[in-house]
Amino acid sequence: MTTSAADQQSPVAVTTAAAGELRYLPLISVPATTLSLGESRVSPRTPGFIVQLPVRVGDQIKQGELLAELDCTTNLSQQREAEAARESAAAQLNLAQRQIRRTKTLREERNISEETLNQRETDLETARAELNRAAA
Numbered sequence: 830m831t832t833s834a835a836d837q838q839s840p841v842a843v844t845t846a847a848a849g850e851l852r853y854l855p856l857i858s859v860p861a862t863t864l865s866l867g868e869s870r871v872s873p874r875t876p877g878f879i880v881q882l883p884v885r886v887g888d889q890i891k892q893g894e895l896l897a898e899l900d901c902t903t904n905l906s907q908q909r910e911a912e913a914a915r916e917s918a919a920a921q922l923n924l925a926q927r928q929i930r931r932t933k934t935l936r937e938e939r940n941i942s943e944e945t946l947n948q949r950e951t952d953l954e955t956a957r958a959e960l961n962r963a964a965a
Contacts, residue, residue: 877901915963922956929953 877899884896932949935941 871896873897873899875899875901875904877904911963915960918956918960918963922953922960925949925953925956 879897880900881898882896883898884890884894890896929949929952932941932946936943936946
């Protein structure tokens with residue numbers, strides 16, 4: 830009997846193991862949009878036009894961080910007008926108070942009519958009402 834060279838090779842050692850569970854987690858990439866479970870509405874204390882938005886939808890922010898820069902010049906102008914109206918009303922009230930004192934003195938001396946005194950009293954009440962309206 831002849832033996833070939835293949836039959837003369839030495840045996841190879843083999844290790845066996847019991848078969849177990851194999852987990853296969855494929856990675857799939859698809860386009861998607863995520864939505865927040867919570868939503869926060871933010872509104873300014875002062876009206877104005879948005880000049881700059883340093884944050885974008887989805888950005889994480891911290892308390893006190895600038896969300897938007899507003900142009901409030903219209904509101905500032907209205908505040909200045911209101912202050913000017915209040916000062917004007919205060920000046921009108923001051924004038925009406927001086928006029929009523931002078932008118933009462935003249936009325937006591939019978940140099941003016943009762944109707945003129947009544948008109949000055951009405952002017953004083955009107956000036957008070959205007960000041961209250963301007964201060965509101």
